[in-house]
Amino acid sequence: MRYSNIHTHTVFSDGRYTPEENVLEAIKRNMISIGFSDHSYTEFDLRFGIRPQNTAAYVREIRRLQKKYKDDLEIYLGLELDGFSKLENRELYDYIIGDCHYIKIGDEYFTVDDSGQEQQQVIDRYFGGNPLGYAKAYFDVYTQKTIENKPDILGHFDLVAKFGLMDEESSAYRNMAAEALISCLEITPFIEVNTGPVCRRVRKVPYPTDFILKEILAHGGKVVLSSDSHETENMEFYFDKTVQLLKSVGFKSIVQLHKGEFEEIEI
Ligand SMILES: [Zn+2]
Numbered sequence: 384m385r386y387s388n389i390h391t392h393t394v395f396s397d398g399r400y401t402p403e404e405n406v407l408e409a410i411k412r413n414m415i416s417i418g419f420s421d422h423s424y425t426e427f428d429l430r431f432g433i434r435p436q437n438t439a440a441y442v443r444e445i446r447r448l449q450k451k452y453k454d455d456l457e458i459y460l461g462l463e464l465d466g467f468s469k470l471e472n473r474e475l476y477d478y479i480i481g482d483c484h485y486i487k488i489g490d491e492y493f494t495v496d497d498s499g500q501e502q503q504q505v506i507d508r509y510f511g512g513n514p515l516g517y518a519k520a521y522f523d524v525y526t527q528k529t530i531e532n533k534p535d536i537l538g539h540f541d542l543v544a545k546f547g548l549m550d551e552e553s554s555a556y557r558n559m560a561a562e563a564l565i566s567c568l569e570i571t572p573f574i575e576v577n578t579g580p581v582c583r584r585v586r587k588v589p590y591p592t593d594f595i596l597k598e599i600l601a602h603g604g605k606v607v608l609s610s611d612s613h614e615t616e617n618m619e620f621y622f623d624k625t626v627q628l629l630k631s632v633g634f635k636s637i638v639q640l641h642k643g644e645f646e647e648i649e650i
């Protein structure tokens with residue numbers, strides 16, 4: 384099947400290739416569409432986001448490519464919005480992916496996705512060694528920022544489980560994740576199934592994990608495939624296998640950006 388990938392990174396944030404190199408790759412692969420979603424700017428962590436002075440150039444470049452390649456590929460301009468970024472000039476973008484890469488304790492921000500070691504240190508220091516307290520801090524901020532920012536797509540929903548420190552089998556964790564999910568799906572039904580962690584070999588399965596996929600299905604959520612690619616070669620990474628996984632969970636369709644709309648495609 385022909386795919387779309389709406390979660391891609393370029394040199395404007397922490398990706399390795401230019402937008403145009405990504406476009407050429409997507410054309411080569413005969414994709415339906417591609418969406419750029421470089422990281423939003425966070426003033427307390429300068430490693431990832433588009434610098435404010437580069438936002439205009441990012442927007443200009445993607446709009447230029449849209450025109451240049453209009454006969455070959457649908458191209459969309461998005462933003463991966465961290466919950467702690469300020470969402471300015473939303474009208475510049477075709478869509479927003481809402482994500483949460485940090486939890487905040489007091490005045491300090493702690494990254495959720497840097498390393499298992501860092502997660503464990505925060506769990507020990509602030510949550511008495513209980514990962515569930517950490518998970519609650521994560522899902523609370525994810526939900527709150529989703530309600531505040533109203534993104535179009537929910538991004539890597541269970542990033543908190545990236546390093547295997549959560550007890551994903553426990554009903555306490557599952558109920559917590561499900562409750563957050565239901566609140567977020569009230570804001571938008573669109574949620575990404577993100578193969579990035581499989582690509583980066585930190586997990587064997589995409590985000591979110593299968594019990595959450597079942598909850599998405601049960602609550603009328605619609606899944607959007609993405610690879611969160613930082614390299615052009617990973618544009619459609621693990622997509623075929625993920626479609627099989629979704630079918631095995633019971634999904635009959637996925638959603639793709641096509642002609643400016645989220646279009647449901649049978650799988
Ligand atoms: Zn992310």
Ligand SMILES: [Zn+2]
Nearest residue numbers: 390392463611
């Ligand atoms: Zn990303």
